[in-house]
Amino acid sequence: MVTISSLDVFIQVIINGTLYGCIYGLAAIGLSLIFGSMQIIFIAQGAMMVLASYFTYWFFTLTSIDPLLCFILLLPVFYALGAIIYRVCFKRVARAGKNPTLLLAFGIMVLFERAMALLWSPDTRSVTTDYTTMSLSLGNINISYIRLLVFVIGIAATIIVFLFLKKTMWGKAVRGSSEDPHAAALLGISPVKVATLTFAIGISLAGVAGVAVAMSYPFDPYFGFIFSLKALVAVAIGGMGSVGGAFIGGVLLGLFESLGSYLISSGWADAISYAIFLIVLIFFPEGLFGRSAKKV
Amino acid sequence: MEKKLLSVENVNVFYGDAQAIWDVSFHVNQGAIVALIGANGAGKSTALNMISGFNPPATGRILYEGKSLNNLPPEEIVNRGISHVPEGRRLFKRLTVLENLELGAFNSTDSRKRMKQSLEEVFRLFPKLEDRINQPAGTLSGGEQQILAIGRAMMSQPKLLMLDEPSLGLAPQIVELMFDIITQLREKGITILLVEQNVYQTLRISDYAYVLQTGHLKMEGRGEELLADPDFQKTFLGMVY
Ligand SMILES: Nc1ncnc2c1ncn2[C@@H]1O[C@H](COP(=O)(O)OP(=O)(O)OP(=O)(O)O)[C@@H](O)[C@H]1O
Ligand SMILES: [Mg+2]
Numbered sequence: 396m397v398t399i400s401s402l403d404v405f406i407q408v409i410i411n412g413t414l415y416g417c418i419y420g421l422a423a424i425g426l427s428l429i430f431g432s433m434q435i436i437f438i439a440q441g442a443m444m445v446l447a448s449y450f451t452y453w454f455f456t457l458t459s460i461d462p463l464l465c466f467i468l469l470l471p472v473f474y475a476l477g478a479i480i481y482r483v484c485f486k487r488v489a490r491a492g493k494n495p496t497l498l499l500a501f502g503i504m505v506l507f508e509r510a511m512a513l514l515w516s517p518d519t520r521s522v523t524t525d526y527t528t529m530s531l532s533l534g535n536i537n538i539s540y541i542r543l544l545v546f547v548i549g550i551a552a553t554i555i556v557f558l559f560l561k562k563t564m565w566g567k568a569v570r571g572s573s574e575d576p577h578a579a580a581l582l583g584i585s586p587v588k589v590a591t592l593t594f595a596i597g598i599s600l601a602g603v604a605g606v607a608v609a610m611s612y613p614f615d616p617y618f619g620f621i622f623s624l625k626a627l628v629a630v631a632i633g634g635m636g637s638v639g640g641a642f643i644g645g646v647l648l649g650l651f652e653s654l655g656s657y658l659i660s661s662g663w664a665d666a667i668s669y670a671i672f673l674i675v676l677i678f679f680p681e682g683l684f685g686r687s688a689k690k691v
Numbered sequence: 692m693e694k695k696l697l698s699v700e701n702v703n704v705f706y707g708d709a710q711a712i713w714d715v716s717f718h719v720n721q722g723a724i725v726a727l728i729g730a731n732g733a734g735k736s737t738a739l740n741m742i743s744g745f746n747p748p749a750t751g752r753i754l755y756e757g758k759s760l761n762n763l764p765p766e767e768i769v770n771r772g773i774s775h776v777p778e779g780r781r782l783f784k785r786l787t788v789l790e791n792l793e794l795g796a797f798n799s800t801d802s803r804k805r806m807k808q809s810l811e812e813v814f815r816l817f818p819k820l821e822d823r824i825n826q827p828a829g830t831l832s833g834g835e836q837q838i839l840a841i842g843r844a845m846m847s848q849p850k851l852l853m854l855d856e857p858s859l860g861l862a863p864q865i866v867e868l869m870f871d872i873i874t875q876l877r878e879k880g881i882t883i884l885l886v887e888q889n890v891y892q893t894l895r896i897s898d899y900a901y902v903l904q905t906g907h908l909k910m911e912g913r914g915e916e917l918l919a920d921p922d923f924q925k926t927f928l929g930m931v932y
Contacts, residue, residue, distance in 0.1 A: 564797055571783040571794050578781035581743060583769035583798030583847070 403535040408657040409650065414542035416629075416649020417549035418611070420642035421604035422622050423629035424556055425597035427641035430630065432573040432593040433489055435496045439504035440601050440626055441619025442511075447473060447605025448614045449511060452520050455609075462522055462610050466548065469602045477598025478591050485594070486587060504620070511616035521613040545607040552603055553642040556596065560638060569593055621665075628672040634682025644682070694721040695754075696851055696882050697742070697773075702751030704734075704741050711737045712748075715908045717901045719851065724873065724883045726893045728927070729903035735886040736778050738903070739853050742884075743775045744768045755851070769798040774849035778856050778886075780840040784829030788820055791828050791839055795846025802847045813842040816875070834865035841872065845881075852876065853884045858892070870896055890927050894918055902927075 422440050429437045447469055454460040454468070484503060488495050530537040560566040572579035572589040580586055604622070608614055626641075629648050633640025648668055655667035675683065698718035704711050712734045719725040727735045740746045742753060744765040753760040760768055774795075783791050796802040796809055814821040817838050823831065828839055837857055844852060854873065858866040870892050877883055887893040894900055894914035902910040902923065910923055917923045 564793065564803065567786065567790050567794055568797055571786055571790075574783045574785055575781055577745075578777065578783065579794070580745070580765050581769075581775050581777055581781070582794055582843070583766035584794065585764070585766050 405657070407536050408653050410536065410538055411542070412650040412653025413646055414538070414546050414649070415653060416646035417546045417642075418604050418607050418645070419622065419625045419629045419648050420645025421549050421552060421600055421607065422626035423633065423641035423645045424553060424638050425600035425604075426623075426626045427630045427633065427635065427638060428556070428569075428593050428600075429597040430635055431637075432569055433485070433496075433590050434493060435485060435489065436493070436500060436627070437597065438497065438500045438623050438627075439507060440597070441621065441623035442504045442507040443473070443476070443598050443601035443619070444605035444608055444622055445614055445616060445619035446507060446511065447602040448609035448618075449515055449520070451606045451609035452522050453515075455522050455524070462524060462606060463544075465606045465609075466603060469606060470599055473602030474595045474599045476602075477595035480598065481591050481594035485590070489590070504623070508616050508619070515616070517615055517617070519613045519615045522609045524610070527610070539611075541610050545611060548603065548607065549642065549646075552600060553639060556600070556638050559596075565589075565592060625668060628668050628675075630682075631672055631675050632683055637682065640682055693723075695719070696721045696756065697884070698752075698754045699738070699742070700752045700754070702741065702748035702753065704737055704746055704748050706737075706746070711906050712741070713906045714751075715903070715906075716751075717908065717911070719882060719884050720898070722877070722880060722882055723898040724877050724885060724896055726885045726887060726897040726900040727903060728887055728890055728893060728900055729909075730888075732905065733903040734906040735903055736855055737906075739775055739777075739855050739884070739886060742768070742773065742853065766798060769847055769849075772848075772850035773853065774844035774847055774851070775853045776840050776844045776855060776857065778859070780836050782828040782836055782840055782843070785827055787825050788828055788831070788839060789824040791843050792820075792824075792846055795843035798847050805848060806846070809846045809848055813845055816845070816872075816879075817842050834861050834868065837861065837869060838872070841876075845876075849881065851882045851884060853886070855886045856888060857885075858887065858889050866892070 422444060426437055426440050429435055450469055451462050451465040454465055455462050480503065484499055485496060488499050526540055530539040531543065560570055568579065568584045569589055569592065572584055572586060576586045579589070625648060626645065629644035630641050632647055633642070633644030648671065651671060652664040652668050656664040695718050700716050701714050702712060703714060715738070727738060729735055737746060741748055742760065744760070744763055747761055755771060755773065783794065792810060792813060793806065796806045819835065820839060820842055828836065831839060841854070841857070857873070858869045861869060866889065873883060873885065874896050885893060885897065894917060897914055899913055900911065900917055901908060910917065910920065
């Protein structure tokens with residue numbers, strides 16, 4: 396039972412979990428978009444995030460550019476990076492099926508991790524701004540401004556991607572193509588262009604998540620892998636190929652972990668998320684918010 | 692003088708090492724309904740996919756409005772004015788009726804600019820679609836889905852419409868409706884290349900027909916000629932009954 400005196404702590408745990416989950420959610424949207432349109436499990440998503448964290452760190456350390464600006468500065472860079480990764484690495488391999496693309500994504504992850512470790516050492520880095528420790532106080536509850544910001548950015552990114560998919564011609568093309576690439580190609584929708592676009596958007600979202608990570612946690616070159624896994628869990632919870640579902644999946648996962656470590660013990664956080672992963676995959680293969688079995 | 696819109700000359704088409712079409716030639720005159728008929732596996736769909744650029748011929752030529760289509764990517768072929776309604780309709784079932792139609796105009800900026808006008812035309816032809824614009828395409832009945840697939844292909848305002856077994860899996864009275872629709876489209880000035888297994892009805896509405904058999908062109912002629920041909924009767928009319 397939660398006693399009155401620990402109610403504040405409990406609420407604090409929920410808020411922190413939710414905010415933590417937003418970073419999972421951001422990474423998950425990208426993963427879900429890429430999976431939805433190309434059936435590629437882009438396990439290097441976390442490594443891309445950490446790359447953005449390093450960029451943020453170096454910008455801040457070398458030029459004292461405010462990390463907040465990095466959200467905007469890095470968008471075009473990661474958009475281009477995503478397009479290049481698709482064109483150079485996946486375009487040809489994508490035809491070969493799921494296993495080669497997963498291996499390729501794994502290779503890209505290892506390459507980026509090692510490169511970051513060599514270039515910038517495996518030391519843990521963190522970005523500490525004037526406002527890093529500032530927080531909003533409501534009674535006994537404290538919410539760090541940065542976490543709050545991550546939450547707002549996570550929701551904004553979800554809404555933007557959602558509107559893009561629902562309202563624009565290219566967004567509709569992405570959805571159509573992910574349902575039936577051949578039918579889309581018959582209408583003149585180039586599968587290569589759609590895939591390039593989804594990759595570009597997916598990696599941009601990893602960039603956004605990476606800036607958020609740099610602002611909220613200490614990180615090292617290998618810090619991303621766990622986020623790739625968590626994002627995968629979030630996508631499984633939310634249903635493959637559903638943007639809103641992926642984000643909510645990420646938030647729920649953060650919440651479960653945070654509650655689990657509070658109610659049981661902190662060592663259980665990871666075990667809880669993978670237990671959820673397995674339970675969802677076994678009992679809800681289409682995700683908790685997934686569509687009912689789709690026709691093949 | 693009848694003008695050739697499309698002519699296919701001595702094409703050979705392969706799937707990997709397996710040859711599916713052997714030295715086939717046919718043509719489609721402007722404003723005509725031309726049928727490709729034949730049993731399962733004859734190579735009818737392969738012929739349409741070849742024209743749309745998905746499986747280009749290893750040898751032979753495809754000419755459209757006098758120009759070669761041989762090495763063009765599918766999106767460029769749509770831009771030239773050829774729309775292909777594939778076998779099994781292949782709608783985006785999770786997208787709404789309206790979204791399916793909109794994607795039909797995706798191919799070029801011209802098509803997108805004409806979107807409103809194209810939509811009005813499609814709704815004039817198929818008023819039932821307009822009542823369902825916000826419904827997911829997967830919730831429509833079989834006949835409605837086929838109509839939507841045709842409507843979607845019309846959104847790029849094609850000159851040549853290729854239909855792959857539009858009557859497949861439809862109830863008999865809907866099949867009738869489908870053939871009426873095809874005639875109506877021709878009256879609008881659209882040239883039609885029709886792949887069908889419904890031999891009687893197809894020959895009734897077509898100006899000319901080609902018969903494919905295991906990848907070879909077996910016969911060709913006007914509908915009544917084919918129906919009167921003993922060879923044709925033996926191969927096909929036996930199949931119908
Ligand atoms: N993707 C493919 N890979 C290999 N062979 C194929 C492929 N598609 C079709 N074929 C082969 O090519 C030949 C022609 O097939 P096609 O689908 O064109 O026939 P069809 O006349 O459209 O038949 P149906 O009436 O069943 O639709 C068949 O022998 C078929 O097995
Ligand atoms: Mg066929």
